[in-house]
Amino acid sequence: MASRVGRLRAVYSLMAEPPWPTLIVITMLGWGAMLLFSHELALSSLCVAATGAWYDQGWRSLQAMLAFVSPAHIALSWLLMLTAMMTPILAGPLYHLWVRSLARRRWRAIGVFIAAYLVVWMGMAPVLVLFVALLRIAATWFSVPVGGLAVAIALVWQASPVKQFCLNRCHWTPRLGAFGWSADADCARYGLVNGLWCVGTCWALMLVPITAIDMPMHLGLMVIIAVVMVIERLQPAKPARWRFPVGR
Amino acid sequence: MVYVRKSVWANGGGFSDPILFWYAKGVGALKQKPLSDKTGWRFMAAVHGIDKNLWQQYGYYTPGETMPSQADQDLFWNQCQHQTWYFIPWHRGYVWSIEGLVRAEIVKQGGPADWAMPYWNYSDTQNPQARMLPPAFACKTLPDNSENPLYVAQRYGQGTLPLVLPAADVTLEALLQPRFTGTGAGALSGFGGLKTGFSHSGMVSGRLENHPHNIVHVDVGGENNMGPGLMSDPDTAGLDPIFWLHHANIDRLWMVWNSTPGHLNPTDAAWLNGPMDRKFVMPTVDGTDYFYTPDEMQDTTAAPLNYIYDQQQASANVARMAAAPVAPQAGTQAKGMAMDDEKPAELVGANAAKLSLVGVGAKTSVKLDSALSRKVTQSFKSMRTFAASSPTAGDATPTTSDHVLLNIENIRAARDAAVVDVYVNLPDGAKPEDRLDLLAGTIGFFGVRKASLPDQPHGGMGISEVFDITRIVENLEAEGTLAVDNLSIDLIPRKAVSEDAGITVERISVYRQEQ
Numbered sequence: 001m002a003s004r005v006g007r008l009r010a011v012y013s014l015m016a017e018p019p020w021p022t023l024i025v026i027t028m029l030g031w032g033a034m035l036l037f038s039h040e041l042a043l044s045s046l047c048v049a050a051t052g053a054w055y056d057q058g059w060r061s062l063q064a065m066l067a068f069v070s071p072a073h074i075a076l077s078w079l080l081m082l083t084a085m086m087t088p089i090l091a092g093p094l095y096h097l098w099v100r101s102l103a104r105r106r107w108r109a110i111g112v113f114i115a116a117y118l119v120v121w122m123g124m125a126p127v128l129v130l131f132v133a134l135l136r137i138a139a140t141w142f143s144v145p146v147g148g149l150a151v152a153i154a155l156v157w158q159a160s161p162v163k164q165f166c167l168n169r170c171h172w173t174p175r176l177g178a179f180g181w182s183a184d185a186d187c188a189r190y191g192l193v194n195g196l197w198c199v200g201t202c203w204a205l206m207l208v209p210i211t212a213i214d215m216p217m218h219l220g221l222m223v224i225i226a227v228v229m230v231i232e233r234l235q236p237a238k239p240a241r242w243r244f245p246v247g248r
Numbered sequence: 249m250v251y252v253r254k255s256v257w258a259n260g261g262g263f264s265d266p267i268l269f270w271y272a273k274g275v276g277a278l279k280q281k282p283l284s285d286k287t288g289w290r291f292m293a294a295v296h297g298i299d300k301n302l303w304q305q306y307g308y309y310t311p312g313e314t315m316p317s318q319a320d321q322d323l324f325w326n327q328c329q330h331q332t333w334y335f336i337p338w339h340r341g342y343v344w345s346i347e348g349l350v351r352a353e354i355v356k357q358g359g360p361a362d363w364a365m366p367y368w369n370y371s372d373t374q375n376p377q378a379r380m381l382p383p384a385f386a387c388k389t390l391p392d393n394s395e396n397p398l399y400v401a402q403r404y405g406q407g408t409l410p411l412v413l414p415a416a417d418v419t420l421e422a423l424l425q426p427r428f429t430g431t432g433a434g435a436l437s438g439f440g441g442l443k444t445g446f447s448h449s450g451m452v453s454g455r456l457e458n459h460p461h462n463i464v465h466v467d468v469g470g471e472n473n474m475g476p477g478l479m480s481d482p483d484t485a486g487l488d489p490i491f492w493l494h495h496a497n498i499d500r501l502w503m504v505w506n507s508t509p510g511h512l513n514p515t516d517a518a519w520l521n522g523p524m525d526r527k528f529v530m531p532t533v534d535g536t537d538y539f540y541t542p543d544e545m546q547d548t549t550a551a552p553l554n555y556i557y558d559q560q561q562a563s564a565n566v567a568r569m570a571a572a573p574v575a576p577q578a579g580t581q582a583k584g585m586a587m588d589d590e591k592p593a594e595l596v597g598a599n600a601a602k603l604s605l606v607g608v609g610a611k612t613s614v615k616l617d618s619a620l621s622r623k624v625t626q627s628f629k630s631m632r633t634f635a636a637s638s639p640t641a642g643d644a645t646p647t648t649s650d651h652v653l654l655n656i657e658n659i660r661a662a663r664d665a666a667v668v669d670v671y672v673n674l675p676d677g678a679k680p681e682d683r684l685d686l687l688a689g690t691i692g693f694f695g696v697r698k699a700s701l702p703d704q705p706h707g708g709m710g711i712s713e714v715f716d717i718t719r720i721v722e723n724l725e726a727e728g729t730l731a732v733d734n735l736s737i738d739l740i741p742r743k744a745v746s747e748d749a750g751i752t753v754e755r756i757s758v759y760r761q762e763q
Contacts, residue, residue: 002521002541009517014446099433103594171707175755178598234446235525236705
C-alpha cells in the first residue's frame, strides 16, 4: 500500500504536469486580488445586495446601493471570484483545447472558450444573487438562519443524482475543428456547454459563501467551496444516484 | 517458494497436461461459490467489471441473489485499469490474486501444491498451434465426461471453429517501444500507456494494451446475434477462464520488455504509488485484503508475488524475432533507448466532421495545414539526403525525420466486439488485404462500450487510438503520391457493422512529433 509520503510525492508529480503550474499561479493571483481589493471591488456590497436589504428597507435603498456600487464593479468582482475559484476546475478543458488545436491557434481557442464560459457564469450571477435574496426573505419568514438554509440546499443538491449527472458531463471533450470559423465555433460551443454543466454542478455550493456577509467568513467559505469543487472535478464520472453529500 | 508459470502449450494444451486439468478443477470449485464470496469466481470477475444486465443475459447473475455488501462492491468491483499507465501493474496483481485462489482449491482436492497460472503465448511463431484456442478450453467435457469448467459457449471468435487468432493481430511491435510512458496527447502512448492525471481513467491505450491485448480479447470473444462474447467486453471478460491465461501472457510480455537493456519502468512517484482516485486491492486466500501499488508489482520474485515464467530468456528472443520484420521505421530512435527529452506532438490537421461507421467501412479526408505538412516532408527529404551521403554513418549522429501520428479520437460504440483496420490513402477499388503497406493499425473494440457511458469512469469520452504512420507517409512521399494538404483515411471493419452498434469517431487527426 502506498505510504502517505509516497502519495504526497505522487500529488506533487501530478501537479507539476501542464497545465497545473500555470493554473495554480493564475488562481493564486485571483485569490490575492480578491483579498487586496475586496472592499474596492464591492464584493461585500454584492453580498449586501444578496442580503435582501431592499426588502426590509425599500426599493429606494436598493437603488441607492446600486448607484453606489456600479454594475461594472460587481461584474469585476464576479470575474475575480471566477478566476480564483474556477481556474483549477478548467484544467481538463484547457488542456484539451491546447493539445487538440493547431499550435498557432491555441491561445485563440482558449480565449473563445473562456469568453463563452464566462457568458454563462456572468449571466448566472444576478440569478444567484436574487436567489439568495429570496432565500433570506424565506429565512426571515421561517425564523431560520439563512446560512443554514443555504447549507441545507447545498447538501441536498450535493447528494442528488442530478448533481452527479451534471458533474459527469463536465468531463465532455468535444471534437474541435482544426481550421477557420468552424474551429472557433467548436470552441465557443465547448465553452457554453461546459459553462452550463459547471453551473449545474456548482450553483448550490456557491450559495453558501454568498449568504455570508462577514468578509473573512465569506472568503473562508469560498476557499472551502473551491477545494471541494476541485476534488469533485478530479474524480472520475460515477453513476448518478443519491450519495452521501460529503466525500462523494 | 517461487512458482513457475508455464506455457499452455508445454504439454499439448489439453487435459493430458496436469496444469490444465487442475486449472479446470480449481475453476470448477471457484464457480461453486456464491457471488457474495470474495474468493469466488464471479466476485473475482466483477473485480474487473460487472454489468448486471449482461451477466443476467448470460446466466451469471440472478436478480435477487445475495450480493456482497455495498462497501465491498465499492472497494473491489469495477477496478480494471485501462487506457492508463496503470494497466500493466494492476493486472499483475489481479492475475496473482486468482492464481492463489485457484491453487488453494487445487490443493484442497489433492492437486499439486506448486501449481501456477499457465500463459497463452499466441505470438510464438515457432509453434504452429500457438494461435489456436488450446483444446482444454474448447472441449465441453473433462476426461471423465463431466462438464468442463474451462468451456465457455460465448466465445464467438471469427464465427468458425476451431478458434484461431489472425497472425497479424498477435505481432509484438509493442515490445519495440523504447519508453514505458507515452509523451502525451497526439503522440505514441508508449509501451505501458500515458500518465493519466489524478484519475486512473485515460483515453489512449498503451501499445501493449492496444496490440495484442485489446484485439485478442475481441478475436476470442467476437459476437453473434445475441450479443458480444464474454471476452469482448471488460464487464464479462473475467468470467472466461481463458482471460487469465491471456493476461498471464500480457504480464509475461511486460517481463520480456523489461529484459531489454534500457527498457525501464517509470520512476515517477505518480506511477509508483498508484492512482489517487482508488486503491488497488485484491482478495487473498487467507481472507485478508491485499492493497498494492505499481511499485510493489515490479519484482515478481519478491513476496508476495513469488513467481517467474519458464524460459524467460528464450521467450524474450522469440518475441524479438516476432517483432523484427516491422522494426525499422524512419522515425525510430536510433539507439532504441528511453529518451526523456521527447518533444510534444503538435496538430497538423483534422477531418471536417464526426464520423459514423456503418456497414463495410467509412472513409474520411484529413485536411492538413500545408506549412506544417511541408515541414514533415522536408524532414523526410533531409533524412534521405543524409542516408545517401553517409552510407557508413555509424558513428555520426543520425538525422531523424518527424514522426507522423494518426489519432483516432473519441471512438464510441454501443457494444464491443468490432475489430477495425485503419488504412492511409487506400486507392479506390483496392483490396485492403493487398495493401498492407498502407495499414496504419488495428483497433480492437474492447471496453469502448463502457467508455462511451457518461456515468462510467471514462465519462462517456470513449477511447482514442494513436498509430505511427511515419513509414507509410514517408513511402508515399518518396514515390510522389503524397498530397501536401490531405490524407485519406479508411476505417474497415473485419465484419460489417450494423447501425445499432453505434460506432462513431469524434475526430480523425494527424500530428507531427519533431525528433
